[in-house]
Amino acid sequence: MRLLTIILILIHSNLLSQICVTDEYNKPFIDSNPKKYRLVEENLQNYHKSKTNSEIVIPIVFHIVWINRIQNLHDSVIYQQVEILNEIFNTQNTDTVNLTDTLKNWVGNFNIRFEMAYRDPNGLPTTGITRKKTINPHFSYWNDPVKKPHYGVAPWPTDKYLNIWVCDLNDDLMGYAQFPGGPDETDGVVIDWQSVGNQIYPWIPLKYYEWSRGKVLAHEIGHWLNLFHPWGNTYSGCGEDHIPETHLQKNPIYPERNCPDTLFSECQDSGRLFIKHYMDYAGSSCMVCFTKNQVLRGLASLHTYRSELINNYIPQIAISGFENTKIYPTFVEDKIYFEFPEYEDKIEILFFNLQGQLLKKSTVENKWFHLIYPYELVPGFYLINIYHNNIKVFSQKILKNP
Numbered sequence: 001m002r003l004l005t006i007i008l009i010l011i012h013s014n015l016l017s018q019i020c021v022t023d024e025y026n027k028p029f030i031d032s033n034p035k036k037y038r039l040v041e042e043n044l045q046n047y048h049k050s051k052t053n054s055e056i057v058i059p060i061v062f063h064i065v066w067i068n069r070i071q072n073l074h075d076s077v078i079y080q081q082v083e084i085l086n087e088i089f090n091t092q093n094t095d096t097v098n099l100t101d102t103l104k105n106w107v108g109n110f111n112i113r114f115e116m117a118y119r120d121p122n123g124l125p126t127t128g129i130t131r132k133k134t135i136n137p138h139f140s141y142w143n144d145p146v147k148k149p150h151y152g153v154a155p156w157p158t159d160k161y162l163n164i165w166v167c168d169l170n171d172d173l174m175g176y177a178q179f180p181g182g183p184d185e186t187d188g189v190v191i192d193w194q195s196v197g198n199q200i201y202p203w204i205p206l207k208y209y210e211w212s213r214g215k216v217l218a219h220e221i222g223h224w225l226n227l228f229h230p231w232g233n234t235y236s237g238c239g240e241d242h243i244p245e246t247h248l249q250k251n252p253i254y255p256e257r258n259c260p261d262t263l264f265s266e267c268q269d270s271g272r273l274f275i276k277h278y279m280d281y282a283g284s285s286c287m288v289c290f291t292k293n294q295v296l297r298g299l300a301s302l303h304t305y306r307s308e309l310i311n312n313y314i315p316q317i318a319i320s321g322f323e324n325t326k327i328y329p330t331f332v333e334d335k336i337y338f339e340f341p342e343y344e345d346k347i348e349i350l351f352f353n354l355q356g357q358l359l360k361k362s363t364v365e366n367k368w369f370h371l372i373y374p375y376e377l378v379p380g381f382y383l384i385n386i387y388h389n390n391i392k393v394f395s396q397k398i399l400k401n402p
């Protein structure tokens with residue numbers, strides 16, 4: 001009987017595993033800690049869900065583990081992905097027009113902002129992206145080699161950062177995530193490099209077109225926030241995802257179904273299925289929202305199991321005497337003036353675009369006044385950050401005029 005069960009699991013997981021292996025990945029943890037996961041679920045059900053939904057900032061770090069140079073994604077692809085995530089987790093995406101008026105009432109807003117880590121675990125300035133050339137051509141979810149130093153990269157402290165590993169996953173897998181309650185040393189999300197950002201690569205299999213536009217990572221972060229697939233984290237379907245409005249669902253809905261609005265549950269539940277959310281497999285043109293109860297469940301899991309991540313966040317604000325720093329003018333023509341408080345060692349001036357990309361760096365030593373000609377910056381908004389002893393002490397936005 002046990003053998004038959006294993007065979008059935010393998011057959012079924014093989015069908016589903018081509019997209020997301022989160023259920024397979026978490027199964028050993030859940031099976032070996034049933035009490036713990038029951039408690040995780042009970043705590044979520046009892047969580048007082050009326051808590052105010054103020055903005056939450058989650059620092060993220062991307063570990064790019066590559067073997068072919070093309071997999072070593074450019075910073076701009078990562079920034080584009082983060083921009084997409086921030087649209088999705090703040091309901092600023094415009095494709096919700098695909099929803100009927102009734103479904104629009106069920107859209108939830110996480111009000112989460114993902115911010116590229118600006119300081120690494122040693123307190124040093126960072127772009128929030130690490131890169132490692134590996135000797136492993138493809139990565140499996142089994143044993144998590146991408147999260148270990150030999151082939152991959154160990155996570156940054158998971159109570160301070162959401163770790164996202166980007167690599168070439170086996171068998172055209174797109175990603176997997178760890179549910180709350182798993183080991184700290186593996187917490188985070190793994191995503192195939194071809195699913196990151198809004199790139200369409202001409203050589204990739206058709207399925208990557210169907211699940212493109214940066215939405216695979218939204219799906220995986222949904223899992224990281226303890227959202228299940230709408231068929232539940234079971235192999236037989238009709239499992240509980242604890243989201244009333246999605247109703248019990250037997251199977252994934254794939255892109256070829258074109259996410260119909262009138263599909264009804266085939267389980268012991270005659271409700272109409274809510275397909276157009278990020279946690280099904282309906283394809284990027286159908287995956288347009290998180291539902292209200294998905295948001296409540298995700299926020300409950302964040303506040304209950306990953307509260308350190310919220311509490312440890314240090315905003316990039318001025319500290320010490322540097323609040324008196326002056327940077328002017330705000331509308332820059334050809335030069336920018338800097339006035340610093342008294343100090344005796346060196347400080348660094350870093351220019352970022354609004355996507356967080358470092359564009360210009362300048363070091364100043366024992367001067368209270370400094371002048372920069374930002375010729376190389378194209379017109380637009382920029383963020384100037386001042387660092388002292390590797391700690392950001394002042395920040396100001398400027399507009400470079402045409």
Ligand SMILES: [Zn+2]
Nearest residue numbers: 020022219223
């Ligand atoms: Zn999934």
